[in-house]
Amino acid sequence: MDKLLLYFRYVSISLKTSMEYRYSFISHLFIQVFTYSINYLGIWVIFNKFETMNGWSYYEVVFLYSLNLLSYGLSAMFVWAPMRQLGDMVQQGTFDGILIRPLNPFFHMLAKNFTYGFLGHTVLASVVFGICISKLGISWSFMTIIWFVLFIFGAFLIQCAMFIIGGSLSFWFVNSSQLVDTFIYGIRRFVDYPISLYDTFIKVLLTFIVPYAFVNFYPSIYFLNKSSDTLFHPILQYGTPIVGILLFLLAYKIWSIGIKHYESTGS
Amino acid sequence: MRLYIEFIKNALLVNSTYRLNLFLRLFNRIIGLFISVSIWRALYGGTSETMSTMGSVSIKDMIMYSIISSAISVFISNNVIASMNDKIKSGQIALDLLKPINYKVWQFCNVVGRNISSVLLELVPVLIIGGLVFSFQIPTVINFIFFLIALLNGVIINFLITYILGILGFWYLEVWHFDRLLQDLVRLFSGAWIPLWFFPKVLVNISNYLPFKFIYFAPTTIYLSKVSYNEALIIILQQFIWIIGLLLIEKILWRKGIKKLVIQGG
Numbered sequence: 001m002d003k004l005l006l007y008f009r010y011v012s013i014s015l016k017t018s019m020e021y022r023y024s025f026i027s028h029l030f031i032q033v034f035t036y037s038i039n040y041l042g043i044w045v046i047f048n049k050f051e052t053m054n055g056w057s058y059y060e061v062v063f064l065y066s067l068n069l070l071s072y073g074l075s076a077m078f079v080w081a082p083m084r085q086l087g088d089m090v091q092q093g094t095f096d097g098i099l100i101r102p103l104n105p106f107f108h109m110l111a112k113n114f115t116y117g118f119l120g121h122t123v124l125a126s127v128v129f130g131i132c133i134s135k136l137g138i139s140w141s142f143m144t145i146i147w148f149v150l151f152i153f154g155a156f157l158i159q160c161a162m163f164i165i166g167g168s169l170s171f172w173f174v175n176s177s178q179l180v181d182t183f184i185y186g187i188r189r190f191v192d193y194p195i196s197l198y199d200t201f202i203k204v205l206l207t208f209i210v211p212y213a214f215v216n217f218y219p220s221i222y223f224l225n226k227s228s229d230t231l232f233h234p235i236l237q238y239g240t241p242i243v244g245i246l247l248f249l250l251a252y253k254i255w256s257i258g259i260k261h262y263e264s265t266g267s
Numbered sequence: 268m269r270l271y272i273e274f275i276k277n278a279l280l281v282n283s284t285y286r287l288n289l290f291l292r293l294f295n296r297i298i299g300l301f302i303s304v305s306i307w308r309a310l311y312g313g314t315s316e317t318m319s320t321m322g323s324v325s326i327k328d329m330i331m332y333s334i335i336s337s338a339i340s341v342f343i344s345n346n347v348i349a350s351m352n353d354k355i356k357s358g359q360i361a362l363d364l365l366k367p368i369n370y371k372v373w374q375f376c377n378v379v380g381r382n383i384s385s386v387l388l389e390l391v392p393v394l395i396i397g398g399l400v401f402s403f404q405i406p407t408v409i410n411f412i413f414f415l416i417a418l419l420n421g422v423i424i425n426f427l428i429t430y431i432l433g434i435l436g437f438w439y440l441e442v443w444h445f446d447r448l449l450q451d452l453v454r455l456f457s458g459a460w461i462p463l464w465f466f467p468k469v470l471v472n473i474s475n476y477l478p479f480k481f482i483y484f485a486p487t488t489i490y491l492s493k494v495s496y497n498e499a500l501i502i503i504l505q506q507f508i509w510i511i512g513l514l515l516i517e518k519i520l521w522r523k524g525i526k527k528l529v530i531q532g533g
Binding site: 024027031034035038041042045046048049050052053054178179182185186187189190192193197198199202 | 291298299308309311447451466
């Protein structure tokens with residue numbers, strides 16, 4: 001409980017800092033919203049010409065895309081900046097400063113580096129997501145609401161875990177941000193569209209090795225009732241929360257091993 | 268002239284030294300190519316052709332379009348905006364301006380050197396993979412020559428746009444904002460992602476007022492013989508008009524910017 005309070009203290013300080021540079025803050029938000037609006041516009045252009053993408057309609061693809069963007073925006077607010085800074089801190093030796101505080105280093109890094117910069121992604125994705133839900137006429141019951149919350153939470157954890165695993169690599173390879181960016185952003189591009197349209201190799205990769213498909217594809221199968229697009233086994237459509245928790249635990253484990261490794265180098 | 272050739276050589280060497288960066292860019296490009304081919308195949312479904320504003324377009328055309336688009340992207344990514352911004356912020360630009368060289372030509376030499384090294388290290392792998400996995404369409408000799416001219420003009424237009432945005436750094440220090448906006452606009456309106464022949468009328472009209480379609484779409488339509496020789500010549504003429512226009516804007520801004528330049532410390 002104390003930790004939670006402390007976390008909010010840190011976050012409110014970071015909000016105050018952002019607000020000092022109001023112009024920069026607003027232009028940053030504008031640019032993020034602009035980039036993703038162009039992507040949405042592109043999807044609209046495609047569906048203006050073609051009716052379906054492998055049986056997926058316009059709003060279904062936008063639903064899928066928004067689920068990825070929403071969970072990305074949410075997770076990036078918490079973990080993008082700390083994991084990005086980690087590489088620099090390890091390189092410059094300033095990470096030692098984190099280790100000598102009477103706080104869990106993981107908690108401290110996250111609390112210190114909350115970023116409002118991804119608010120644009122989150123708000124835009126939520127709005128578009130809302131439009132999709134009403135257009136697709138998804139019928140809500142108690143069970144679907146529970147699943148909905150679990151899916152968003154699971155997707156959030158998966159995206160967080162990917163950032164944390166990527167960031168933790170800095171403990172071994174000092175500044176690995178470029179490598180991590182390429183793999184995270186490169187591979188994540190596949191799930192902007194339904195993965196059922198790729199070759200088997202990609203489907204296996206995104207389901208079992210780098211499980212980004214659980215961020216949006218499998219939840220969409222459940223919500224949009226796309227039983228024709230079931231891959232591997234129908235049970236996977238409920239997998240997101242479990243994959244999220246397991247992956248997050250794995251990420252934390254990798255982080256912990258990384259910190260031990262860092263200490264032993266004694267830089 | 269010899270001096271500038273040395274600059275080109277220098278940029279070539281620098282670019283080939285950062286092998287990891289090259290490898291990562293290549294990796295991203297190949298992922299992008301596979302995604303777009305998969306998407307077009309999914310959109311076409313079983314049909315092999317669809318009508319567009321430029322006549323019938325086959326799935327083979329679309330695969331070739333994606334390959335050419337990723338090939339062109341090898342020459343389009345440059346770091347002119349970022350490099351000028353760093354120099355303006357750090358004051359380094361004052362030293363560059365003291366040198367007896369034309370600043371713009373020097374920046375362009377960097378781009379050329381970078382591009383020459385990219386041919387071997389990025390373009391060839393993209394073409395080999397594209398050719399092995401998908402099928403290739405070979406244009407006529409005349410179309411290919413027109414294509415090369417249009418491609419070169421496109422690279423120059425892209426360079427001038429980035430250079431102009433770099434000059435804006437004299438007034439506005441957060442130029443990376445422009446860089447992002449430019450990338451977004453290019454992604455959509457150049458046809459790099461979706462060919463303009465699938466665009467609805469409103470967006471085609473907007474793109475006609477912008478130079479971006481001359482970077483990707485125009486060379487590619489020439490390669491795929493979607494335009495006649497006359498139309499190809501008109502496209503190349505339009506590119507020259509844009510180049511002249513951009514050069515004029517650049518001259519005016521540069522003159523004003525240089526007066527405005529204040530070196531902070533240094």
